[in-house]
Amino acid sequence: MSTLLATFDWTIIRENLPDLARGLERTMQIWVIGIGGSTVIGVALGAARANRIPVISQLAAVYVEVIRNTPILVQIFFVFYGLPSVGYNLTPFTTAWLAVTIWGGAFNTENFRAGFEAVPFRFREAGLALGFTPLATFFQVTLPIGGRIALPSTINTYISVLKNTALLTAIGYPELTSVARSIAAVTFRDFEMITVLAVVYLTIVWTFSILIRMLEARLALPKEA
Amino acid sequence: MHLPDWVEPVARYMLETGLKETLKMSALSVTGSAVIGILLGTLLTLPFLVVRAAIRLYIEIWRGLPIIVTIFFIFFALPTFDIRFSPFTAAAVGLALWGSAQVAEATRGAVESIPREQHEAASALGFGWAGAHAHVILPQAFRRLLPPLVSLLVNVVQNTTLAAVIGVAEVLETANRSVERLQLTPPSESHALSIYGGVLVVFFVISFPLTRLAAYLERRLV
Amino acid sequence: MRRLGFAVTIIVLAAASLAAWSFAAPAGKPAATHAVTAVKLPKLPALPADVKSRHRWVIGVKCDFPPFGFIDVRGHNDGYDVQIARRFTQLAFGRDNRLSLVCVTTPSRIPTLQSSRVDMIISTLTWTQARADVIDFSTPYYSATGRLLVPNNSSIAARRDLHGKTVVTTRGSIYATYLKNCIKDANVLEVDGTAAAVLAVKNGQADTFMFDDAFVLGVATQDPTLKLTSDKFLNIPWGIGIRKGDSKTAAWVNIALRRMQLKNEFVGILKANTPAKYVGAFVDNVPGPKTRFAYPVGKDPASDCSGI
Secondary structure, X not given: OHHHHHHOOHHHHHHOHHHHHHHHHHHHHHHHHHHHHHHHHXXXXXXXXXXXXXXXXXXXXXXXXXXXXXXXXXXXXXXXXXXXXXXXXXXXXXXXXXXXXXXXXXXXXXXXXXXXXXOOHHHHHHHHXXXXXXXXXXXXXXXXXXXXXXXXXXXXXXXXHHXXXXXXXXXXXXXXXXXXXXXXHHHOOHHHHHHHXXXXXXXXXXXXXXXXXXXXXXXXXXXXX | OOOOOOHHHHHHHHHHHHHHHHHHHHHHHHHHHHHHXXXXXXXXXXXXXXXHHHHHHHHHHHHHOOHHHHHHHHHXXXXXXXXXXXXXXXXXXXXXXXXXXXXXXXXXXXXXXXXXXXXXXXXXXXXXXXXXXXXXXXXHHHHHHHHHHHHHHXXXXXXXXXXXXXXXXXXXXXXXXXXXXXXXXXXXXXXXXXXXXXXXXXXXXXXXXXXXXXXXXXXXXX | OXXXXXXXXXXXXXXXXXXXXXXXXXXXXXXXXXXXXXXXXXXXXXXXXXHHHHOOEEEEEEOEEOOOEEEOOOOOEEOHHHHHHXXXXXXXXXXXXXXXXEEEOHHHHHHHHHOOOOOXXXXXXXXXXXXXXXXXXXXXXXXXXXXXXXXXXXXXXXXXXXXXXXXXXEOOOHHXXXXXXXXXXXXXXXXXOHHHHHHHHHXXXXXXXXXXXXXXXXXXXXXXXXXXXXXXXXXXXEEEEEEOOOHHHHHHHHHHHHHHHHOOXXXXXXXXHOXXXXXXXXXXXXXXXXXXXXXXXXXXXXXXXXXX
């Protein structure tokens, strides 16, 4: 173990810190867009599914089943290499956020659907009785309560979205994993670069998990009396 | 229906060579994940803090890392310590580390969901801790593990595609190579859309029934 | 007197015909054939023990780099590098099927060699100092130049046009390093395979693919929508990769290469793997009996930014 620490080449990390930082910045960009986009999709389609809105509900079901039953890496290749032959030439950046958003959106659709359906009917009844329109009831009652019920599963989806950004190395988008691999390919210091990756991803994932679980405790619905 | 000329060799390569590797890797990884995961998950319920902490660390690391980074670690970083694996083995081990962490967590949940009454009944019948677990608790927990295990199978099958990144000739990589070959020989038509679409179909056909099975088991067994 | 005149005539005629004959014969031709048949082929040393007991070479080759290493329509390996591997097998075991080929990519070829998964790598491996620090190189067996592959309507004509453009290349290639050192404001996209890079250019996701002429010339010839610019750079030979310190394999490989070079076999292999129309462009890149390629030891061509 001590020889390991002795031969660990810190200078390689120091020399390449700017590139690695840029890579991390791009990872974060894609992640944030992915969180936002997948939430919007999840709420909209989850609500459509929960309320059995015709046509949209069925289409959403197909979307969810296709995305959840196929590997994300194949989806990424399909978007980046396949779509151009029907005219959609997407830059690596666009492919990156689009692929993770589509993937996260499918899972969030299920998460929010389950959350909305778990809102006790009497709460929605109460909203309608108070004179809210169905749409207002959704925003004032179903969404806040259903959203909180769905929180644990949506958090898991957000964390998975972050981990999936690492796959963008396959299309050359220079996010963190791609940058680390490129540096290792030239310097042959794979151990140092992968250690950096492990430390960064675990730190972000663990911190995010802990923060959100703390927040979840605050946001949790009061236990029924 | 007459298929274009390029389809047959591509389909043959992808299904005969690629799919075989995918299924082989899936079988090995799922088996490894299940065995190690159930063992660790059961140990996680032991009242020994050190054991629980170690297993908890294992679970959090292999679930927290992107699987591709785990695979990179095994294939590219371990050789620094003279531990060398083939691409296939590196990918299979990486998947099994992740999978076993998932199963361990699921097992812990399943075991803890068995009501106290069962533990009390078992000790009333004269079973010790080990006997209670072996004869009463675990058999019931296994039933509850079946849906997550089927889900794990689906996830592992899909994640075998990550092995393409380190060059294993599973379905996705055979698709990549076919696209390449078509691109570089006349008439330079890569057919990427159809080929990657085909890969999506292959995985959908394998995963969808299993996902339905997991949902059915969830309703019936829990 | 008459006999003298007769003798002089014979001598003059003989001299004249000798002179005529030596003028008529193209200079060098008799010398060349003379050299091929008369040259002494070095004797192959003993095979490494494990190769001998296994009775098989295990060699890493590219599977995405026509015409050097690729998978043909039947799913079998073929190409210039693969043919060299088969020739080695023939030299070692008398048959060319005592061979296992392992597909490698640019990023995975050196780890695969170092992990002893393969005995050597014949995988379009350009010499760099960084690579020579971790593995051993055989004597050169091919010399490639860097070129730019662009769509037909591209405004890029040379490296100086790359500022601010998106340049795709393969991960860990000398071109990636070259771009980072010399064209810092280019947007570099590093992908893990050649197919990905070509598709990126075709789809407009990258403005150009900077890569070995050996590969992109084939692409440009097959694909009417792509072309090469005339800018040539980074002329560095390729070698066969051997584990550091594996002197038995190194000795065997270098002698085998020398034999093939002296018998001018590389040209034949090139011709078998390249459509006739561009054999001419590559024939100077393969070693012949007189060629001597040399690695740029002590220099770092990837940081030599002159000529841009």
